[in-house]
Amino acid sequence: MAVSLHDQLVVAISSRALFNFEEENQVFNQDPGAYQQLQRERLDLPAPPGVALPLVRKLLAFNQGDRRRVEVVVLSRNDPVSGMRVFRSAKAHGLDSIQRGVFTQGRDPFGYLRPLGAHLFLSANAADVTQALNLGYPAARVLTESADASSAHPQEVRIAFDGDAVLFSDEAERVYQAEGLDAFLRHEVEHVAQPLPDGPFKPLLAALHRLQQAAQGGETGGMRLRTALVTARSAPAHERAIRTLMDWQIEVDEAMFLGGLPKGEFLREFAPDFFFDDQTGHVQSASAHVPAGHVRSGIANATP
Structure with a gap:
């Protein structure tokens, strides 16, 4: 075979x-x-x-x-x-x-x-x-200069993701970049029932979800997996992100809608083994606290 x-x-x-x-x-x-x-x-x-x-x-x-x-x-x-x-x-x-x-x-x-x-x-x-x-x-x-991963959860893999341009497409981010925050919020409220298009990391999240289900079934020798969405979105724009995950039939264990607050200290509390974000500023800030990777995707990384 x-x-x-x-x-x-x-x-x-x-x-x-x-x-x-x-x-x-x-x-x-x-x-x-x-x-x-x-x-x-x-x-x-x-x-x-x-x-x-x-x-x-x-x-x-x-x-x-x-x-x-x-x-x-x-x-x-x-x-x-x-x-x-x-x-x-x-x-x-x-x-x-x-x-x-x-x-x-x-x-x-x-x-x-x-x-x-x-x-x-x-x-x-x-x-x-x-x-x-x-x-x-x-x-x-x-980022090879990233802080070391926490040793606080030896039996649990923890992975955190940004939303737009990582799990989801950069559709909404393009509205924000072109027209500002108010236009972004209006766009997300108007399209709240329409799932966001897939971003580059949706296949990884789906694969992790399958691994997580196996762990919940007791098939992985006690190893567990925990995921988090860590995004600059806030209410009311949070709802479209949640609805998109529901449409995918994929759950995340934690969701942080930070409304522009720095992500680093929140990530330090979550203690992921890895964090993925498309914006260099967020990744560099996070790397002072946790292992971090830059996803060069979406409008934020477009070549001028």
């Missing part, structure tokens, strides 16, 4: 998102040849954890016995020999179940998201993330 990942949550991740390769990356930016030599010299030296490693560790804990519900694949611009260090580092950190990887030696890696059927691509390379989003895959640039 052919091997398939179709019934699993598939996360593709770059080596810099999984491990702290910032020192090596500085060498790469100066001399790629020296970088390869340095990685060879450090083959037996495990790389320190990167921003996304705690998230990956928790997601892989959903795999119980022979039942795999999550697959993590390294998708990297590294050369294959440097890839040996990635796998050795994964083993050193107890992530033996990371067994698949694609190493392209500098070429664009994002095309391999299609045969993987990836539900998420995490990378420190902004260009790769943008191309992945253009192909229709949920993708975020990991």
Whole structure:
């Protein structure tokens, strides 16, 4: 029987998102040849954890016995020999179940998201993330300077999402950018019964919802999953967002309608293993408190 990942949550991740390769990356930016030599010299030296490693560790804990519900694949611009260090580092950190990887030696890696059927691509390379989003895959640039994930909820994966241009399309955000807050509120009230179009991260939320249902059925060895919508929307614009989730038949565990308040301290209280937002200011603010990723999507990221 052919091997398939179709019934699993598939996360593709770059080596810099999984491990702290910032020192090596500085060498790469100066001399790629020296970088390869340095990685060879450090083959037996495990790389320190990167921003996304705690998230990956928790997601892989959903795999119980022979039942795999999550697959993590390294998708990297590294050369294959440097890839040996990635796998050795994964083993050193107890992530033996990371067994698949694609190493392209500098070429664009994002095309391999299609045969993987990836539900998420995490990378420190902004260009790769943008191309992945253009192909229709949920993708975020990991802020490698992000705060470490909280250790307060070891049996629970927590993921937080912005709404417009992330879970939902940027339809309403375009009205806000063009005509201001009052026009945005009128637009949302007038269209309250019309679900917002899908945003780039809806497929990930749907996949997480399936994983959450398995956890609620006691099929994941005690691991749980909790999601949150953290948005600058406020009443009355909140209702269209909720109605959209109802139309999708997907629930989030928490919803924060902050009306423009800074998100960072609210996220610190929720303690997500990762937060996704399309606006650089929000992502940078959040990264002081939690692991964060920039979703280069929508009008807020349009090239002038």
